[in-house]
Amino acid sequence: MVEKPRDVRAAVMVEPWHIEVQSFAYPSIDKHSAIIKVEMCGICGTDKHIFKGEVKSLRGKPVFPIINGHEIIGTIVEIGERAAENMEYSGKRLEVGDRVAVAVEVNCGRCWYCVHQYDNITCENQILAYGVRPPITEPPYPPLRGGWAEYMYIFPGSILHKIPEDLPTEVAVFTEEMAVAYSALARAAQPYPGIHEGFGPGDAVVIIGCGPLGLLHGIMARIMGADTIICIDLADNRLKLAETLFADHVINATRTTREERITMVKELTDNVGADLVIEAAGDPETFIDALEMVRKSGTVIEVGNWVETEKTVPLNVQKHICSKNIHVYSVFHCGYRWDRVIKILRRYRKQYPFEKMITHQLSFNELLKHMNTIATDPTSHIKAVVVPHKY
Known part of the structure; x- marks a missing residue:
């Protein structure tokens, strides 16, 4: 009782x-x-x-x-x-x-x-x-x-x-957030493998924003076979943890300009840009950064902007999206498959x-x-x- x-x-x-x-x-x-x-x-x-x-x-x-x-x-x-x-x-x-x-x-x-x-x-x-x-x-x-x-x-x-x-419990508490990462990477996973479009094993990934959501996306990307993973954040403690967990390269946004970060990403990805860029910082301005960093026919996941803050940014649709022939996925939910996420947390x-x-x-x-x-x-x-x- x-x-x-x-x-x-x-x-x-x-x-x-x-x-x-x-x-x-x-x-x-x-x-x-x-x-x-x-x-x-x-x-x-x-x-x-x-x-x-x-x-x-x-x-x-x-x-x-x-x-x-x-x-x-x-x-x-x-x-x-x-x-x-x-x-x-x-x-x-x-x-x-x-x-x-x-x-x-x-x-x-x-x-x-x-x-x-x-x-x-x-x-x-x-x-x-x-x-x-x-x-x-x-x-x-x-x-x-x-x-x-x-x-x-x-x-x-x-x-x-x-x-x-x-x-x-200290691991299980990440179930909801990890389910967001699971849904995001599942949406981006290669829908068009014959023409090398969509995320898949061996791809280069950029993660903008290394709070828990960004870190979990990085872990999920690595589990799904990502090769080079580049992390960008304002805080050294978050970047250090990203390096410990999965990141190959980290960039502190407080010590670099936007143009420098875009150049660094291209230099680390055969001078073409990342196959997949995940925007997890939650700032509309970094969504534009993601569009600049992704390669032509690459994929962008926008997962950071969950609430309407009334902040807007200028978007050149032709330059940022159409001319690059890119895929853009918005992610606004954690999906249903928490059962699979719990298995992933347990195994890894x-x-x-x-x-x-x-x-x-x-x-x-x-x-x-x-x-x-x-x-x-x-x-x-x-x-x-x-x-x-x-x-």
């Missing part, structure tokens, strides 16, 4: 630049829902943009107040009978005590995109995205909807992925020590103390996570 707490603490973002710890009633469940004890939850770039007030609305609804956190690993403490039978992606029966990763979206299952099995993000009637939307004040379900909480209410229709016992965790990316494990009080720095100074950390039961 699980002992239920009377109240549940959560870090609530009530407005830009303002987080406070609030208490909520421990929720009840029905046969279609569940409750998890949150073990660890990553802080994503999206959380930082929301914190800084750069996100004005989400799917037409207000942003605040919100319990952030969508990179969630938790342990089931209660689960309804139907949820136990139906919530696990691969059909496994779920039990109290199982550790799970929580898929971000809960979708309608009825719109054109859901019926035709497009990616989760395309649902036109999305019920919620954990840790993202809607505000916690919107009925009818309990407000514990994000991973920056001690316990979470798992909605009917949610998808959970069971975590193997031998996969540490000794070759790639994912947990080394975690530089900060924060209690709620530490989150309140450090969030301003985490949101504004990318050199201050690599990956920060929230540990709700750390006191």
